[in-house]
Amino acid sequence: MAAYRGTRCLLRCYSRIRGINQNSQLLNICAKRTLCSASPDNGTQNVRTPQFQDEDVQEILTRITGLDLQKIFRPVKQELKPPTYKLMTDEQLHEATQRAKEEARKRLKMPPVLPERQPINDILAEDKILEGMDTAKYVFTDITFNIPHRERFIVVREPTGTLRKATWEERDRILQIYFPKAGRRLTSQPVFKPENLKIVFQQDRHEDILDLCLVQFEPDSADYIRVHQATYDDLEKQGKFDLLRSTRHFGGMVWHLVNARRIDGLVVDMLQRDLFHKRAHAAATVILIRSAQTVQDAADLVSLFNLVHPQSESALEAREQQATGIDVLKIYGQKESQRTGYIELALQAYQQTPLESSGRTHPPQRLSEEGYVTPVQEIC
Amino acid sequence: MVPEHGSNTGALPLDDVLGAVIRHANFLLKKYHGGYVVIRLALGGCTNRPFYRIVAAYNKRARDSKYIEQLGSYDPLPNIHNEKLVSFNYERIKYWIGCGAHPTKPVAKLLGLAGFFPLHPMTITEAERRRNTAAVTEGSGTEEQQEDHETEQQA
Numbered sequence: 001m002a003a004y005r006g007t008r009c010l011l012r013c014y015s016r017i018r019g020i021n022q023n024s025q026l027l028n029i030c031a032k033r034t035l036c037s038a039s040p041d042n043g044t045q046n047v048r049t050p051q052f053q054d055e056d057v058q059e060i061l062t063r064i065t066g067l068d069l070q071k072i073f074r075p076v077k078q079e080l081k082p083p084t085y086k087l088m089t090d091e092q093l094h095e096a097t098q099r100a101k102e103e104a105r106k107r108l109k110m111p112p113v114l115p116e117r118q119p120i121n122d123i124l125a126e127d128k129i130l131e132g133m134d135t136a137k138y139v140f141t142d143i144t145f146n147i148p149h150r151e152r153f154i155v156v157r158e159p160t161g162t163l164r165k166a167t168w169e170e171r172d173r174i175l176q177i178y179f180p181k182a183g184r185r186l187t188s189q190p191v192f193k194p195e196n197l198k199i200v201f202q203q204d205r206h207e208d209i210l211d212l213c214l215v216q217f218e219p220d221s222a223d224y225i226r227v228h229q230a231t232y233d234d235l236e237k238q239g240k241f242d243l244l245r246s247t248r249h250f251g252g253m254v255w256h257l258v259n260a261r262r263i264d265g266l267v268v269d270m271l272q273r274d275l276f277h278k279r280a281h282a283a284a285t286v287i288l289i290r291s292a293q294t295v296q297d298a299a300d301l302v303s304l305f306n307l308v309h310p311q312s313e314s315a316l317e318a319r320e321q322q323a324t325g326i327d328v329l330k331i332y333g334q335k336e337s338q339r340t341g342y343i344e345l346a347l348q349a350y351q352q353t354p355l356e357s358s359g360r361t362h363p364p365q366r367l368s369e370e371g372y373v374t375p376v377q378e379i380c
Numbered sequence: 381m382v383p384e385h386g387s388n389t390g391a392l393p394l395d396d397v398l399g400a401v402i403r404h405a406n407f408l409l410k411k412y413h414g415g416y417v418v419i420r421l422a423l424g425g426c427t428n429r430p431f432y433r434i435v436a437a438y439n440k441r442a443r444d445s446k447y448i449e450q451l452g453s454y455d456p457l458p459n460i461h462n463e464k465l466v467s468f469n470y471e472r473i474k475y476w477i478g479c480g481a482h483p484t485k486p487v488a489k490l491l492g493l494a495g496f497f498p499l500h501p502m503t504i505t506e507a508e509r510r511r512n513t514a515a516v517t518e519g520s521g522t523e524e525q526q527e528d529h530e531t532e533q534q535a
Contacts, residue, residue, distance in 0.1 A: 141466070
């Protein structure tokens with residue numbers, strides 16, 4: 001026991017750990033198994049409610065997350081080495097960029113979103129004759145090599161004589177003792193207390209805290225879900241969605257907001273980003289493509305919302321009219337959103353840009369502090 | 381397991397010599413007459429801090445010396461959460477018991493508490509003895525308290 005404790009050193013790096021991939025794959029399989037065995041939520045509906053792991057949901061989420069190579073491969077605190085310079089032809093550079101994109105896609109693999117785990121209350125044996133045999137509990141672990149950690153036997157013999165299965169917290173701790181994971185601590189960090197999380201959010205370090213949470217907790221534990229929801233709620237309150245864009249946590253955030261029906265802020269943010277690009281560089285056609293992407297992102301987001309809430313007004317309307325692309329956005333703006341005026345105006349502006357950019361350049365309009373264009377303020 | 385005979389290939393006198401050397405070398409590796417494999421606790425740790433490894437070893441070997449395989453661990457001192465941590469590699473324990481290994485008394489007790497073996501009779505006896513002593517001390521404690529009360533009332 002002393003040996004296990006003494007030789008562990010704390011890794012205070014927030015870099016992504018590779019081991020989570022294998023763990024998340026197993027959890028995906030477990031999640032799929034449990035989901036397949038469970039009956040659908042609404043008895044009246046024929047179609048099952050879309051889950052996080054569904055192909056179409058994942059596809060939409062990866063598209064919205066984006067692929068900003070500069071952000072993904074930004075310098076991480078590591079051992080100081082002199083930089084290596086390579087001389088490449090255009091073709092080689094193109095190949096290197098393709099490889100970087102593949103690597104980036106692997107790094108953007110989303111951690112699983114699972115329902116909170118049910119507490120374990122299984123008693124294996126009640127031996128009243130053993131009452132008072134000892135003052136301490138005995139924890140028996142099975143250290144056979146080739147079993148997945150979820151199926152490992154960890155049982156506790158209480159001083160009262162009952163032999164029960166270990167609780168989830170005990171399991172996590174014992175597995176960390178016998179099969180330590182890099183970066184994980186036996187007791188959770190004080191950062192995860194609510195009052196300390198506030199300070200972290202003030203410093204805009206949402207991505208770091210989410211990475212740490214991923215390393216420390218299991219994806220279906222209560223702490224993990226609590227920290228993630230607190231982070232997403234804070235981001236939504238402050239509107240700082242760009243902090244998580246092009247990271248592996250963006251998909252999870254979008255899923256949480258869609259399930260809570262609070263995507264207004266995100267839709268507005270995407271459209272604002274699009275407007276900001278347009279007003280800043282009025283004549284460039286490249287920006288048109290990028291702005292088209294952000295409006296497309298907003299349309300994707302609304303279509304995901306319709307997928308998850310098929311009984312909502314905008315979903316019904318969209319199915320009636322067989323709407324795709326920007327029309328879905330318009331319908332959402334009219335039916336569900338709180339900020340109807342802004343969304344409609346933004347869509348109008350987006351549709352007008354092909355006419356504007358073909359001809360003259362107009363002087364960039366002054367942006368107010370929130371980044372809104374002045375005519376919008378008159379309406380909102 | 382230690383091989384008993386060396387290689388017997390080749391008809392050259394050199395090979396015969398080599399064979400003889402190997403056979404003599406095997407004699408140097410301990411061949412236990414009537415020995416058997418045991419599953420027992422090997423003590424480690426520091427002063428006033430014991431730590432046991434559950435180990436499959438030959439019966440005649442010293443307690444802490446070379447063993448065949450480590451099958452688990454046992455920490456007799458409880459930790460912050462008042463737990464005594466025991467680990468077992470059940471698959472290998474099953475193999476060694478299948479090979480005819482004898483577990484010692486403490487190992488059998490631990491396996492009984494774990495539910496792998498039936499409960500060891502001495503565990504039950506010890507529990508009963510503890511309960512009796514606890515009852516006796518309680519009884520004497522309450523008697524002393526009553527005496528103190530009486531002396532206070534008298535004084």
